[in-house]
Amino acid sequence: MLTTLRAALPGRGSTMPGDVLEREVAVDPVALAKYAHVCGFTLRDELPPTYPHVLAFGLQMALLAQAPFSAVGVVHIANAITQHRPVRLGETLTLAVSVSELRPHRRGRTFEFLTSVRAGEELVWESTSTNLKRGAGDDAVSDDWTFEPPPETAEWRLRDDLGRRYAAVSGDHNPIHLHGWAAKPFGFERAIAHGMWTKARCLAALRLPDAFTAEVRFKRPILLPSTVTFGEAADRFAVHGHLEGVLTA
Template sequence: MAVVDLGESPSLGLLYPKAAVAGLTKRGGDELPERVYQWRGVRVDPAHLAAYDRVCGFRLADELPATYPHVLTFPMQVKLMTDADFPFPLIGSVHLRNRISQSRALRVDEEFDLRVHVENLRPHAKGRQFDMVSQAFAAGEAVWHDTSTYLVRGGGSGASSAGSGSAPGAPSAVWRVPEDIGRRYGEVSGDRNPIHLHPLSARLFGFRRAIAHGMWTKARCLAAYEGRLPEAHTVDVRFKLPVLLPAKVAFSSVRVEDGYRFGLVDVRKGKPHLEGVITV
């Protein structure tokens, strides 16, 4: 793959209008771009990290939550998905799964090189799916790896398993998710997709109310394990039914041989929002 140095983080303010136009013109295809975007010499802004920690429920610390580098690479992902040779529209793509591994703790005072590419276009029961892969390097060493699997609807078999699964045991916590969490997380992550921001804009895309970001729900669950995980670990989640805002959700967790299994469900109906595994 060709490596393209960006020099700076792409502007989401410019990319989202481009994504809206692309949603009207892109019709799919069988080839993903063979290109790696790279942003070198990245320094974490401590104030931005603190804002992220607060909105996701992490303690303020010098170590980065495993989910934090995802927001640094997100503009690079959006750039790739809005390029002319990317076959699918960004708006309307569904985030199915996210798997993050880190080989050691990442610190706020380190310098990172970030890379993003896309791979593994394959069938899905409801259409096509692909993997957006992000990596962080420190002093030439790969220290963090993130794979987000996205679904583009259309042309699949029509089978559905989105509502399957169950929580791993009795709830250990109940969280109230406020109506404005989509706007607050959007502010720190840059992900201002209209489905997260307001009921009126969410209805344009088929949702009764605004929905929480999947990566916020993952981060909120990971925050519940602070102080219990070794530096090297993997957090793998599958996103199920969206969290309609405001909401009351139940978090449950069980210890397994090599880590934890956890879930997030709707308190009233018991329907799953997220299922995850932490491997240590």
């Protein structure tokens, strides 16, 4: 929590930090069960594929606290997870997180958190989280992402307290997710769902192979409370109007 608050302070230096932060963790089964419940995963002896992101969140915030700008206004716009094999409960994991340099974007500048997870010497999981720092952009930068939405297969009713419940199990207490009054100064009429909750809920609804890559783009925030539709077809999945995803075995 303190690291998150430090990240919200004015930036430091002129370049992104070049450190690689590492941490060894053993997963708490009680915390894991609470996370699985909030995100819709069946409780198993394997980690939900989005859970390592939660384990690495503190390291990401520690790097962001060294960035040349405040974290206020930073938007998570895309996330790609590669699971090389299921990660088993009880394994001791080594997390490593680094951050890329800033790149131009049509709405500002982007940077990426690069996260890897090893069990012993074996690389079992990795991810790239793309974030946008809004500001003066470059119209010459194009987005080559094309996506055909799949048909609707389910409807989800999301409660007003979803952001608070996910914050409790993820450590992400960004005020835009907690209460409407806290979200309004940032331009939202109500609190919004966490993007990584939305991705987790999608993956919980899919039949996943042991090894895969799941790449998503976050298109538009989900206001809470809300009713949204989910769809899946072949290698595509979506929360219509809000998230677009591709699953590659």
